[in-house]
Amino acid sequence: MHLTDIAALAEPTGEKILLLVLDGLGGLPLATGGLTELETARTPNMDALLASGDAGLHVPVAVGVTPGSGPGHLSLFGYDPLEYRVGRGALSALGIEFPLQPGDVAVRGNLCTVDQRGVLTDRRAGRIPTEEALPVLELLDAIEVSGAQTFVRPVKEHRFLLVLRPGEATEARVEDTDPGVTGVLPLEAVAVSPASEPAARIARDWLAQVPDALAGQTRANMVLLRGFATLPDWPRFPEVFRMRSVAIAAYPMYRGVARLVGMDAVAVEDDPAALIPALQERVEDYDFFFLHVKGTDKAGEDGDFERKVDIIERVDELLPALSEAAGITLITGDHSTPARMAGHSWHPVPFLLHGGPGRGHRNEGTAGFGESECARGSLGTIRGCELMPLAAARAGRLGKFGA
Amino acid sequence: MHLTDIAALAEPTGEKILLLVLDGLGGLPLATGGLTELETARTPNMDALLASGDAGLHVPVAVGVTPGSGPGHLSLFGYDPLEYRVGRGALSALGIEFPLQPGDVAVRGNLCTVDQRGVLTDRRAGRIPTEEALPVLELLDAIEVSGAQTFVRPVKEHRFLLVLRPGEATEARVEDTDPGVTGVLPLEAVAVSPASEPAARIARDWLAQVPDALAGQTRANMVLLRGFATLPDWPRFPEVFRMRSVAIAAYPMYRGVARLVGMDAVAVEDDPAALIPALQERVEDYDFFFLHVKGTDKAGEDGDFERKVDIIERVDELLPALSEAAGITLITGDHSTPARMAGHSWHPVPFLLHGGPGRGHRNEGTAGFGESECARGSLGTIRGCELMPLAAARAGRLGKFGA
Numbered sequence: 001m002h003l004t005d006i007a008a009l010a011e012p013t014g015e016k017i018l019l020l021v022l023d024g025l026g027g028l029p030l031a032t033g034g035l036t037e038l039e040t041a042r043t044p045n046m047d048a049l050l051a052s053g054d055a056g057l058h059v060p061v062a063v064g065v066t067p068g069s070g071p072g073h074l075s076l077f078g079y080d081p082l083e084y085r086v087g088r089g090a091l092s093a094l095g096i097e098f099p100l101q102p103g104d105v106a107v108r109g110n111l112c113t114v115d116q117r118g119v120l121t122d123r124r125a126g127r128i129p130t131e132e133a134l135p136v137l138e139l140l141d142a143i144e145v146s147g148a149q150t151f152v153r154p155v156k157e158h159r160f161l162l163v164l165r166p167g168e169a170t171e172a173r174v175e176d177t178d179p180g181v182t183g184v185l186p187l188e189a190v191a192v193s194p195a196s197e198p199a200a201r202i203a204r205d206w207l208a209q210v211p212d213a214l215a216g217q218t219r220a221n222m223v224l225l226r227g228f229a230t231l232p233d234w235p236r237f238p239e240v241f242r243m244r245s246v247a248i249a250a251y252p253m254y255r256g257v258a259r260l261v262g263m264d265a266v267a268v269e270d271d272p273a274a275l276i277p278a279l280q281e282r283v284e285d286y287d288f289f290f291l292h293v294k295g296t297d298k299a300g301e302d303g304d305f306e307r308k309v310d311i312i313e314r315v316d317e318l319l320p321a322l323s324e325a326a327g328i329t330l331i332t333g334d335h336s337t338p339a340r341m342a343g344h345s346w347h348p349v350p351f352l353l354h355g356g357p358g359r360g361h362r363n364e365g366t367a368g369f370g371e372s373e374c375a376r377g378s379l380g381t382i383r384g385c386e387l388m389p390l391a392a393a394r395a396g397r398l399g400k401f402g403a
Numbered sequence: 404m405h406l407t408d409i410a411a412l413a414e415p416t417g418e419k420i421l422l423l424v425l426d427g428l429g430g431l432p433l434a435t436g437g438l439t440e441l442e443t444a445r446t447p448n449m450d451a452l453l454a455s456g457d458a459g460l461h462v463p464v465a466v467g468v469t470p471g472s473g474p475g476h477l478s479l480f481g482y483d484p485l486e487y488r489v490g491r492g493a494l495s496a497l498g499i500e501f502p503l504q505p506g507d508v509a510v511r512g513n514l515c516t517v518d519q520r521g522v523l524t525d526r527r528a529g530r531i532p533t534e535e536a537l538p539v540l541e542l543l544d545a546i547e548v549s550g551a552q553t554f555v556r557p558v559k560e561h562r563f564l565l566v567l568r569p570g571e572a573t574e575a576r577v578e579d580t581d582p583g584v585t586g587v588l589p590l591e592a593v594a595v596s597p598a599s600e601p602a603a604r605i606a607r608d609w610l611a612q613v614p615d616a617l618a619g620q621t622r623a624n625m626v627l628l629r630g631f632a633t634l635p636d637w638p639r640f641p642e643v644f645r646m647r648s649v650a651i652a653a654y655p656m657y658r659g660v661a662r663l664v665g666m667d668a669v670a671v672e673d674d675p676a677a678l679i680p681a682l683q684e685r686v687e688d689y690d691f692f693f694l695h696v697k698g699t700d701k702a703g704e705d706g707d708f709e710r711k712v713d714i715i716e717r718v719d720e721l722l723p724a725l726s727e728a729a730g731i732t733l734i735t736g737d738h739s740t741p742a743r744m745a746g747h748s749w750h751p752v753p754f755l756l757h758g759g760p761g762r763g764h765r766n767e768g769t770a771g772f773g774e775s776e777c778a779r780g781s782l783g784t785i786r787g788c789e790l791m792p793l794a795a796a797r798a799g800r801l802g803k804f805g806a
Binding site: 001005009051052362376377378379380381382383386388389390391392393394398399400401402403 | 431432435436439460464465466467468469470471472473474475484485488489491494495498747748749750751774775778779783784
């Protein structure tokens with residue numbers, strides 16, 4: 001169902017909704033026949049919600065597809081990530097919380113090394129450490145282009161963000177200047193469409209000044225640009241679902257994706273306990289709360305099964321103080337990060353949905369929150385972007401379709 | 404899968420199919436851990452069909468979406484309700500079984516009250532009772548517009564149907580004349596597209612005569628028009644599935660939706676037992692039988708759990724006499740109407756599919772027909788519009804896709 005269809009059904013009154021995302025929640029057993037991280041964790045509070053709630057699995061992007069963090073969260077917000085695509089430059093800007101404006105063109109940059117003839121010898125400038133990259137990036141940020149503003153911001157090591165703020169309307173269909181191999185010259189910034197010519201011209205003017213600006217540098221003496229992208233002009237979440245909406249997250253990437261769809265965003269310390277006061281202070285001001293826990297994903301990425309279990313148990317202890325804020329609680333992940341795989345995976349993600357007085361639920365049996373139980377859940381296996389309509393329905397916030 | 408794809412695979416021979424719709428069949432337990440209406444009902448005949456059949460849940464429109472009766476049934480007939488949308492005026496015509504013709508424009512009308520200046524004082528004419536509205540609507544039906552026919556038919560209280568039968572081709576993209584508030588003049592009937600100008604002109608000519616026609620009335624002295632719609636030009640069910648098809652239903656709305664997709668339709672008394680002779684008389688003449696039971700939905704809407712259980716049990720007693728008419732029996736609802744919610748809901752709907760000699764089934768276990776069993780059924784949770792292809796396949800009526 002398209003967001004326009006949802007917007008047509010959405011009603012402005014009903015229960016408040018809490019979306020608690022344990023990043024990378026889905027997991028795998030370490031050995032055949034064993035339990036996943038979530039199944040291993042002792043989660044009496046989640047189990048209690050499930051006992052009077054509904055469960056299922058969700059597929060964040062598409063069957064077999066391993067999601068990145070951006071698409072994984074867009075899906076949870078109801079935006080089909082196959083339809084709503086964010087350019088890499090824009091994702092990079094979100095990741096460092098650069099305040100992109102409509103009309104801006106965001107670009108991923110790499111510091112690189114070229115020889116006297118300008119031929120690429122290292123596409124990542126020897127993976128220059130962030131501290132060493134910072135003064136180099138300040139030199140780049142000082143470059144001025146006529147008729148436009150430009151901004152350079154550090155990301156990590158050789159990676160940076162370049163933002164072009166043109167004085168005129170432009171599209172961002174500009175080819176990468178990274179040739180992908182060494183031994184050749186960097187490519188030109190070429191517009192793929194006539195409407196992208198302003199962005200390409202600014203990029204070329206800016207690039208032309210880089211060799212002089214970095215003349216004194218030994219290894220980081222040139223840059224490569226990739227992923228030119230504008231801020232997408234999408235339906236806004238608070239208007240689609242008719243809820244005053246806020247994201248509470250420690251990491252800028254997740255606040256950035258939330259802001260991208262029009263939510264407010266609040267930064268907290270990287271500790272699940274910090275979510276409680278941040279939520280409690282805002283209960284009256286919002287109808288929708290997206291809370292983000294990063295630790296589960298980091299533990300999964302590190303291949304640390306036990307730590308992932310511990311963090312799930314920690315969040316479970318905090319759950320009563322969180323779930324009391326809203327009538328509807330939706331607990332899930334943006335993708336699976338099985339410790340066994342030490343990375344994101346394509347596996348469907350367990351979810352539980354609880355609340356909605358008088359709206360009831362079907363009997364899920366008595367076992368606790370976990371992948372195998374969710375695979376037998378009354379809500380089946382659905383797409384990630386179907387979770388928000390489900391939560392909204394349960395909150396009494398979606399009207400009838402047709403007569 | 405689109406209907407054109409189904410039509411390309413459909414074969415004219417195979418088993419007959421009986422679609423038995425218990426309106427609003429899906430339900431909820433009254434309390435956590437309890438049983439739904441269907442799970443509570445003693446249904447030995449349905450359980451026996453399930454024991455050698457397959458089960459699952461279906462989502463009539465989309466996850467989280469509460470269907471109206473029109474979209475719910477279109478879905479059961481294989482028409483994706485997100486793709487096949489019926490305008491409100493056309494639904495209104497179906498609901499009173501007005502014989503809409505291709506080219507007709509159907510409009511929802513409200514009797515309303517205006518003051519001497521024509522300013523709206525009551526958008527529903529004090530919810531005038533139907534008996535009082537009837538003579539007023541006869542005055543409206545007598546209005547004549549040059550170059551077109553117009554028909555006014557009562558619906559209920561202040562609501563009526565206006566049908567414009569233009570002498571020329573027209574679209575129906577005409578704006579509502581209902582301003583949605585009192586204290587202002589009714590709006591003009593304005594065409595949104597040039598191709599809708601004929602419909603708008605007829606509506607304006609008709610509206611211009613209403614004040615004189617209703618000059619003697621005290622409260623119902625003007626009308627508001629909404630939901631201009633034409634009869635959609637869709638693929639016809641009997642041709643898509645290559646089955647001679649008949650609807651047997653007590654309520655005009657359901658016969659209307661069936662006629663909309665090209666089925667024949669037969670009216671019966673509002674008693675499930677009346678379905679048996681109506682079906683038996685027609686067994687030789689048709690390949691597809693849609694039987695509609697309204698009582699389950701009405702009991703659900705009334706919040707009457709016990710009555711819904713009773714009606715399900717009543718239908719179960721009649722089932723052997725019904726299911727013997729066709730090789731394939733599909734039993735389901737068009738949506739859920741949990742008594743606990745006293746209204747339509749978004750919850751997935753249980754279905755059972757039985758029959759097809761030699762076509763076999765997978766093991767469902769031994770428990771009876773109900774939501775929790777169906778959530779674990781071998782056919783999974785599918786979209787409502789996928790049920791008809793499934794039934795047709797089981798009937799041996801769908802050929803192989805590709806070589």
